[in-house]
Amino acid sequence: MGSVQTLDLEQLRARLSETAEIVTKDDSPPELYQKSIARWSESSSIIIFPATVEDVCVAVEYSAASGLEVAVVGGRHSTSGSSSSEGGIHIDLAKMRAVTVDPTNKTVTAQGGCRWEDVDTALANHQLATVGGTVNDTGIGGLTLGGGYGHLMGQYGLVIDNLLEAEVVLADGSVQKCSESENEDLFWAIRGAGASFGVATSLTYQAYDQKNDTWAGLLFFPRERVRDVFTAANHLLDIGDGRCTLLPAYGTPPPSFEVIILVAVFFNGPQEEAETFLEPLLSLNPFLNTTASVPYDNCNSLLNHVLGPGFRRSFKGSSILVPVAVDFAEEILRDFEEFVARVPDAKASVVIFEYFPYKKMMEVSQTSTAFANRGAIVGIILAPGWTDPKNDSVCREWTRTMYAKTRADRLRKMSEGNVDSLTKTTVGEYMNHDGLGAGPKVLYGVNYDRLVELKKKYDPKRLFGNGPNSII
Ligand SMILES: Cc1cc2nc3c(=O)[nH]c(=O)nc-3n(C[C@H](O)[C@H](O)[C@H](O)COP(=O)(O)OP(=O)(O)OC[C@H]3O[C@@H](n4cnc5c(N)ncnc54)[C@H](O)[C@@H]3O)c2cc1C
Missing domain, CATH: 3.40.462.20 (Vanillyl-alcohol Oxidase; Chain A, domain 3)
Structure with a gap:
């Protein structure tokens, strides 16, 4: 394992885009660091705020090379502390909250750092809605990648049943699209165990008419x-x-x-x-x-x-x-x-x-x-x-x-x-x-064995999703 002190932050800064940010314990004012690690379930480290998909690739490569523990941060509502790392690297997607609605095809594409409020509001402008969390300050990242319950699930199924496509940065720093027709096995795995497979930089969902209150x-x-x-x-x-x-x-x-x-x-x-x-x-x-x-x-x-x-x-x-x-x-x-x-x-x-x-x-x-x-x-x-x-x-x-x-x-x-x-x-x-x-084994039941095989394929060095529920 490496340590934050031994990392060359200047080298990292030079590779990130202009609007990306890095925050460490030594930055001032100290509130900046405190704000960067605040979350629903408190527990940190160096925090990288990528602004683009390319930044995420750099952050992932850098993290992998550092040997430090990595925590991806979405809406910070983890109930287990899985988006925190004491002394590791946080890849925090807070600067990646863009949402694009396609009203003709009734789909919405949201960047991995969005909260449900971002998605609900963008869709409402077109009298559309999709299945999303019942508490709109939760993140779309963690909630979707774990399955996703919401008020509209009785009509349209789980959040993952309405996920059409995802863009994921894998542990080797490559960017992969996945859907029912592309990288199908990765698409299968991220619908329920996504936090263990990479950084979801964008998620595309089916939306539906929502004209009534x-x-x-x-x-x-x-x-x-x-x-x-x-x-x-x-x-x-x-x-x-x-x-x-x-x-x-x-x-x-x-x-x-x-x-x-x-x-x-x-x-x-x-x-x-x-x-x-x-x-x-x-x-x-x-x-x-x-x-x-x-x-x-x-x-x-x-x-x-x-x-x-x-x-x-x-x-x-x-x-x-x-x-x-x-x-x-x-x-x-x-x-x-x-x-x-x-x-x-x-x-x-x-x-x-x-x-x-x-x-x-x-x-x-x-x-x-x-x-x-x-x-x-x-x-x-x-x-x-x-x-x-x-x-x-x-x-x-x-x-x-x-x-x-x-x-x-x-x-x-x-x-x-x-x-x-x-x-x-x-x-x-x-x-x-x-x-x-x-x-x-308890959480994935009949799907556990397949997940183990896919984890070995996509993240053999266990960069993502560590802790007691780590798949391997
Ligand atoms: C108040 C509250 C209300 C809730 N309501 C609901 C609800 O209505 N429906 C429901 O299904 N669940 C609900 N949950 C549970 C919720 O789904 C989980 O807490 C979820 O993990 C939160 O996701 P997040 O992105 O906000 O959290 P984070 O803490 O940021 O992340 C949670 C996990 O997902 C990973 N992650 C987050 N974003 C990404 C990404 N883009 N790419 C890869 N990994 C990522 C993190 O690394 C971490 O492992 C609720 C939880 C709370 C605390």
């Missing part, structure tokens, strides 16, 4: 309504046509900091239709209702503060087979109540159930892309949030305990039968929500 907001219920809320959510997931997402969550929001149930609601249609469809939930009389008609590009900012930055956090995704057993949902609520009572500092904690309509993504087989979490499941996010470092271990332990509990429940139900063949092969956890380092 959506109906979205938050419903607040007292904890006593838990059984009713989950009964309604199960029913709506069952009868829906893919236009409605529900995200019931347990939290302790201010000012009372009491445990309540929040349900983030999204319906792709006008208010009247939304209210008719959602009547089973609305009739439970939420004590606060913030739902309203909003343009699609706005609805993805409504949750930006629910899981905002600034706290110590752990984050782990798990899942429950559909339909969610109401008894189990209530048991998890009791576990949550016990946890926040025991650790009062953990006020920013949430448990979120992801009622994304799953049927559309099940039209694609488990082995068609590297993503192996297709199935009739409701995702569950376990996300304690606290401030005092002395609570680190108790909070992280709670995440581990709850993950083990929900995983055991899913595996037991799967072994009992009555599960369709695709769901039988689901890994039941989303690699983009893996803050525990579950390991590549």
Whole structure:
């Protein structure tokens, strides 16, 4: 391994374009460095800000030659710290946020450093939308390369199911396009395990007409309504046509900091239709209702503060087979109540159930892309949030305990039968929500062996995607 001190930064500067930047700990003012390493899950190093694809190639070649650990940085929302390196090199794509819309073919091409807000806004100018993250300050890079859930997935599938083409800088510094008809094996691998294969400098997605406003907001219920809320959510997931997402969550929001149930609601249609469809939930009389008609590009900012930055956090995704057993949902609520009572500092904690309509993504087989979490499941996010470092271990332990509990429940139900063949092969956890380092075999399941072969082909020296989930 090399060290930052031994690198010839002047040589690197000379090879980069004029607008590219390099930031190190020694630069002044010091805030520049602090700003460059700030991210959702904090953890650094030398930071290279390429401005062009050629800069990315130089940065990759330079990093490979340095022997240092490399972290590619997109929207900085990694839940595992995988876009950070203590003492290594960051290739931060923040200067590469251009978006081009092709309204005739209804496609959008975005540079790898874009946030979803960039894409949603550019498409809205043409009354178009694509499947993207529900929190629009997340990056398109990490979110897409891991699979990608969003409010429109019930209609159009996962983000990767709408990815038409990508431009990737590989570990040898070469630039490769990939799609269904070019470098097909690379295209397969980046749809689910992309962060382990190179730097995605641009991503092209299918877009769709989005002329109508959506109906979205938050419903607040007292904890006593838990059984009713989950009964309604199960029913709506069952009868829906893919236009409605529900995200019931347990939290302790201010000012009372009491445990309540929040349900983030999204319906792709006008208010009247939304209210008719959602009547089973609305009739439970939420004590606060913030739902309203909003343009699609706005609805993805409504949750930006629910899981905002600034706290110590752990984050782990798990899942429950559909339909969610109401008894189990209530048991998890009791576990949550016990946890926040025991650790009062953990006020920013949430448990979120992801009622994304799953049927559309099940039209694609488990082995068609590297993503192996297709199935009739409701995702569950376990996300304690606290401030005092002395609570680190108790909070992280709670995440581990709850993950083990929900995983055991899913595996037991799967072994009992009555599960369709695709769901039988689901890994039941989303690699983009893996803050525990579950390991590549767990996260990629039936696709793991093929990924190992492709990793040896495209990144044999393991430049990208290191850490506990490293493929080889
Ligand atoms: C508040 C919050 C809300 C979320 N909401 C959603 C959601 O609605 N849907 C969903 O599917 N997921 C969601 N996630 C999970 C999200 O998909 C992951 O956190 C994702 O990794 C974030 O990508 P990023 O580019 O912002 O993060 P980063 O931290 O920058 O990167 C994450 C990983 O991707 C790699 N990477 C990023 N960009 C590139 C690139 N261009 N080329 C190669 N590698 C790259 C990084 O090296 C790192 O390994 C959410 C997470 C948070 C914290």
